[in-house]
Amino acid sequence: MGYLLDGAWHDGAEFAGANGEFRRKASSFRNWVTADGAPGPTGEGGFRAEAGRYHLYVSLACPWAHRALIMRRRKGLEEIVGLSVVHWHMAENGWTFEEGPGVIPDMINHARYLREVYLAADRNYTGRVTVPVLWDKERGTIVNNESSEVIRMFDSAFDQAGAETGTTYPEALRGEIDRVNARVYDTVNNGVYKAGFATRQSVYDAEVARLFESLDWLEARLEGKDYLVGDQLTEADIRLYTTLVRFDPVYHGHFKCNIRRIVDYPNLWRYLKALYALHGFGDTTDLVHIKRHYYTSHRAINPTGIVPVGPDIDYS
Template identity: 45%
Template sequence: MSGGTYVEPSFERDTTYITDRITVDGAGDGSGDGPWPVEAGRYRLVVARACPWANRAIIVRRLLGLEEAISMGICGPTHDADSWTFDLDPGGVDPVLGIPRIKDAYDKRFPGYPRGITVPAIVDVPTGVVVTNDFPQLTLDLSTQWREHHREGAPDLYPQALRSEIDEVNRWVYTEVNNGVYRCGFAGTQSAYDAAYERLFTALDRLEARLLNQRYLVGDTITEADVRLFTTLARFDAVYHGHFKCNRTKLNEMPVLWAYARDLFTTPGFGDTTDFVHIKSHYYEVHRDINPTGVVPAGPDLSGWAQPHGREALGGRPFGDGAPPGPPPAGERVPTAHNPHVGDDGLVHT
């Protein structure tokens, strides 16, 4: 999860990341140690399914069909104050990087790395050093720099003609919604919470209005903007409504956003990357300042995610001129026990 600090009276996120980029020419933005050229098989994307920021990268990688070009290491849902760990792997060691925690890749490049050890992160496999954890730029580069390795039929998630609108939508969705739920959850005073609560639901009402007569946030196909909003919506009822006190209404009580979220959930790449068990485990077990007992609630009932959404009536083409991805690789499938809508083939079934 991207770094954040609890600061009285309100939550402020640490937004200083390693801004190196992996680019076609390897030049990146000129600020890093590179060069980091696009090269199939060279890099490993390290994620945690619990984390909404990492979940974005999982979704984009899957939609674009980059599984063979960029391998993926999956951390467990919980971590200590030090680092995310590879406790899902045999012996608690990532089989490609040979390390027990992602912090090792940070420290190998920056000894004593002073900032948050976050996911998603991309690691250079030959050297074992972290390349970047700049999660907003990371997914854009997967779309724009890795085109040579996209699957046949991959969507254009960041079309040139819509980039300015996508960027604008992403800015306020990040500020008001993606980060807005954290502003509520980690508010240190009543007044800070009240302001954050009002701000969040004002934004959600704005999204209800925006999506009433259009299927997707920008244009008539799925874009980066939809990916970024979805990962917050997928966690809303399971975590944010109760744990973060975002409790004016549940997602399933906001008819437009609920239908929009179900539309995406049943689209290959979205629901089949959503691990509700990991999501709940992370927030309720790690955030002991909010939930001191670490008890993970049994609810809520998540069976409604695969119900018909009716959004097809608005038109739109999820993948534009392309096609949906096939089943995820066997080793990357979300267990059915963690998401009741995922079948043995790794896909969501309605």
């Protein structure tokens, strides 16, 4: 996996701590792009939304980066915010721009490894090197690498820069969206990792139980409904989708989240297929990158690196 410590690269960061639990570390860069450049909820100001100023680094395999990719497409930002895509295999050098199908090289910082982008922003950076990364070409730095905040910026900040209007975080629904997001993040989005990276049976058992309690809750919530909150697509749907679409191909087997599959839940399966058909969802989902990344990168979980042929899933 790897990490940077005072600007120096170190390989071999552990998935779980001594107690057997996986704990995701907070993102490091927390500035916000805003319509007028005023400071956002965190960080400093000076990041005004402008066409051509910003560049997004993603992995097609990563569910957190996938959120940003969906929002970028749905908001019509593809001509406004540039894009680079890393290789699916994350090994001793972390995310790289090695040649491969679907990889888009870094033409901004000309990096071979994503860590070089972090070091271009802070030569003494300490922390994990993750995606997504939103880069400011004007100031030569990382604006933000927290996916939940990047999608909020993409949702509204660029409307005056020529992006499509309309919000996935309407004011009247924000309280409910935040409540749904909090549970889904803890027990589903991050829950699959807490189960998959657990190194003690008791920890794994507890996390899998919490995960499937929430999937059962979501199944009941979607009875007779098309969306998680209200009667429109919101960011809650985007945040859940990127985990659901990876669940049966990867998390069910690779992370041992195998009590049930998404196809075994009538409402969740209907909901997943409906989202997949929407602009920005299925057309940004790359199952080749997804399966190759998880099965070849996590050698502590899958030592042989063999990528399974199945399951054969028809999201249409």
